[in-house]
Amino acid sequence: MAATAISLMVGVPLAWVLARADFRGLRLLRALVTLPLVLPPVVGGVALLLVFGRNGLLGQYLDQWFGVTIPFSPAAVVMAETFVAMPFLVVTVEGALRSADRGLEEAAVTLGASRMMVFRQITVPLAAPSIGAGAVLCWARAMGEFGATITFAGSFPGRTQTMPIAVYYALETDPDAAILLGLVLLLVSVVVLITLRDRWLRGGIAP
Amino acid sequence: MTPSESPGLAVDAEVTRGPFTLRVAMTAAPGDVLAILGPNGAGKSTLLRAIAGLTPVSGGHLSLDGVTLDDARTGTFVEAAHRPVGFVFQDYRLFPQLTVLDNVAFSPRAHGRTRSQARATAEVWLARLGLTELAHRRPADLSGGQAQRVALARALAGDPALLLLDEPLAALDARARLDVQSELKRHLADFAGPCLLVTHDPLEALVLADRLLVLEHGKVVQEGTPAHVARRPATEYVAKLVGVNLYAGTAEGAQVALEGGGSFIVPGHRERGEVLVALRPSAVVVGRTPPDRSSVRNIWPATIIGLTLLTDRVRLDLQGEPSALVDVSPAAVAELGLCAGDRVFLSTKATDLEVYGPRSPR
Numbered sequence: 001m002a003a004t005a006i007s008l009m010v011g012v013p014l015a016w017v018l019a020r021a022d023f024r025g026l027r028l029l030r031a032l033v034t035l036p037l038v039l040p041p042v043v044g045g046v047a048l049l050l051v052f053g054r055n056g057l058l059g060q061y062l063d064q065w066f067g068v069t070i071p072f073s074p075a076a077v078v079m080a081e082t083f084v085a086m087p088f089l090v091v092t093v094e095g096a097l098r099s100a101d102r103g104l105e106e107a108a109v110t111l112g113a114s115r116m117m118v119f120r121q122i123t124v125p126l127a128a129p130s131i132g133a134g135a136v137l138c139w140a141r142a143m144g145e146f147g148a149t150i151t152f153a154g155s156f157p158g159r160t161q162t163m164p165i166a167v168y169y170a171l172e173t174d175p176d177a178a179i180l181l182g183l184v185l186l187l188v189s190v191v192v193l194i195t196l197r198d199r200w201l202r203g204g205i206a207p
Numbered sequence: 208m209t210p211s212e213s214p215g216l217a218v219d220a221e222v223t224r225g226p227f228t229l230r231v232a233m234t235a236a237p238g239d240v241l242a243i244l245g246p247n248g249a250g251k252s253t254l255l256r257a258i259a260g261l262t263p264v265s266g267g268h269l270s271l272d273g274v275t276l277d278d279a280r281t282g283t284f285v286e287a288a289h290r291p292v293g294f295v296f297q298d299y300r301l302f303p304q305l306t307v308l309d310n311v312a313f314s315p316r317a318h319g320r321t322r323s324q325a326r327a328t329a330e331v332w333l334a335r336l337g338l339t340e341l342a343h344r345r346p347a348d349l350s351g352g353q354a355q356r357v358a359l360a361r362a363l364a365g366d367p368a369l370l371l372l373d374e375p376l377a378a379l380d381a382r383a384r385l386d387v388q389s390e391l392k393r394h395l396a397d398f399a400g401p402c403l404l405v406t407h408d409p410l411e412a413l414v415l416a417d418r419l420l421v422l423e424h425g426k427v428v429q430e431g432t433p434a435h436v437a438r439r440p441a442t443e444y445v446a447k448l449v450g451v452n453l454y455a456g457t458a459e460g461a462q463v464a465l466e467g468g469g470s471f472i473v474p475g476h477r478e479r480g481e482v483l484v485a486l487r488p489s490a491v492v493v494g495r496t497p498p499d500r501s502s503v504r505n506i507w508p509a510t511i512i513g514l515t516l517l518t519d520r521v522r523l524d525l526q527g528e529p530s531a532l533v534d535v536s537p538a539a540v541a542e543l544g545l546c547a548g549d550r551v552f553l554s555t556k557a558t559d560l561e562v563y564g565p566r567s568p569r
Contacts, residue, residue: 101300103296103298103300104300104302104303106261106287106296106300107294107296107300107302108302108313108317109260109261109286109287109288110259110260110261110287110288110290110292110293110294110362111313111314111317111361111362111365112288112289112314112317112318112365113288113313113317114288114317115288117317121302121313122302125304126303126304
């Protein structure tokens with residue numbers, strides 16, 4: 001949930017930048033944003049560990065200066081899941097913004113709207129269906145996330161253990177519980193897909 | 208006088224969009240309704256976009272009521288959002304997610320008014336344009352004419368100093384167009400600032416505007432009152448719009464030799480060298496034989512290549528030196544037994560030939 005919220009806050013403006021801005025390095029930024037889609041999640045987890053780990057690039061300073069250690073904490077779960085799931089939102093929203101009607105934004109500008117007002121009152125509401133769809137996709141991906149999470153956040157029951165990780169462990173100790181958890185996940189996924197299908201059919205999402 | 212001292216709009220600018228360059232020098236005083244007429248791709252919309260600040264000028268400057276909006280030399284550029292300009296787009300561009308009331312309230316909101324103040328302002332404008340009962344509808348539920356009025360109300364609600372209308376009636380069907388046209392004329396007359404109206408329909412320009420500006424290939428080819436433009440069209444395109452025959456030629460005394468062959472004799476026109484000659488289709492007389500009156504000196508043979516019935520008259524398309532479009536009554540066609548391929552004699556009085564100086568200065 002937190003991962004989805006962060007993805008929304010960072011992802012929507014990021015998608016706007018990708019769809020609208022034009023500067024050097026834009027292609028690199030786009031490649032970086034979509035990288036987690038391609039990267040095996042475990043590798044992503046390793047990368048996060050290298051950067052934010054206690055001896056990592058940024059992690060060592062966080063630890064020395066602020067006494068903050070991210071890995072194997074609930075925050076790490078959120079980070080790992082955001083890292084893996086956000087591209088789904090960004091790609092969906094970017095597509096929608098690209099195919100959106102620039103004319104309405106122009107009209108808003110001639111009526112005296114500032115850029116912020118145009119973004120909040122025109123761009124976002126018009127892209128709302130895609131943002132919603134992107135958020136649900138993002139959330140679904142975050143919920144199913146396994147590799148990056150277990151690498152970066154580990155599996156401490158009640159602290160960093162996520163549903164899929166719980167299923168994995170339960171399978172080794174208590175197969176019945178695993179099946180139950182699995183069914184819950186299946187149910188949730190089906191509900192999400194049913195709500196989303198409508199939007200897909202109506203073309204709310206550009207690929 | 209520098210343009211920035213005069214009230215109203217002053218444009219002396221160049222706008223480049225890809226391979227296309229628009230070069231325009233024009234002014235519009237408060238209260239003026241100026242129609243910008245031209246074929247597709249002439250740069251009409253580009254001019255409006257530059258004035259609204261949606262496209263920056265690449266040379267020259269733009270000013271409104273003495274305030275420089277855009278100046279390529281000094282780098283001054285007032286953002287579109289900060290220009291006191293109301294823009295009615297061809298496709299209206301109403302915000303689909305907002306009600307009519309909130310669409311109209313958008314501009315007051317953008318100018319920092321509170322929601323209730325903005326709505327109050329919007330209600331005043333809706334009432335003025337007779338839209339009060341539509342206030343809570345969404346744009347998708349409006350007819351074309353209604354959407355057009357909402358777009359106008361929305362542009363006016365921002366209290367602009369200049370109004371720009373891009374083909375305001377183009378998206379309407381013929382029936383709605385007439386209604387909206389007369390109403391639009393009323394609202395434009397009420398508007399205090401200058402108003403620029405882009406159109407490719409000459410009738411719309413004649414009805415709505417005090418002055419015409421004709422653009423072709425990114426250049427101003429003619430400017431003047433509708434009457435002047437209709438009498439002395441400067442280019443083939445304008446002549447076609449206003450429905451007259453136009454010939455380019457060289458004047459030598461009373462004799463005007465035409466570029467496409469043939470000549471006219473027009474005493475007392477006082478022009479020399481390159482001239483244009485305009486001839487109304489209704490000012491030409493068609494006969495089976497040359498008229499024998501000596502007072503008519505412009506007589507030439509021609510072949511009918513087409514006949515078209517226009518409500519109460521028949522337009523003949525004639526090939527000769529020069530070729531011409533000629534209007535005659537259906538009765539005359541019957542009496543003379545005219546049909547395509549026939550050879551006839553055309554004649555016109557010298558007083559019906561409008562001879563004027565070379566193409567207007569660029």
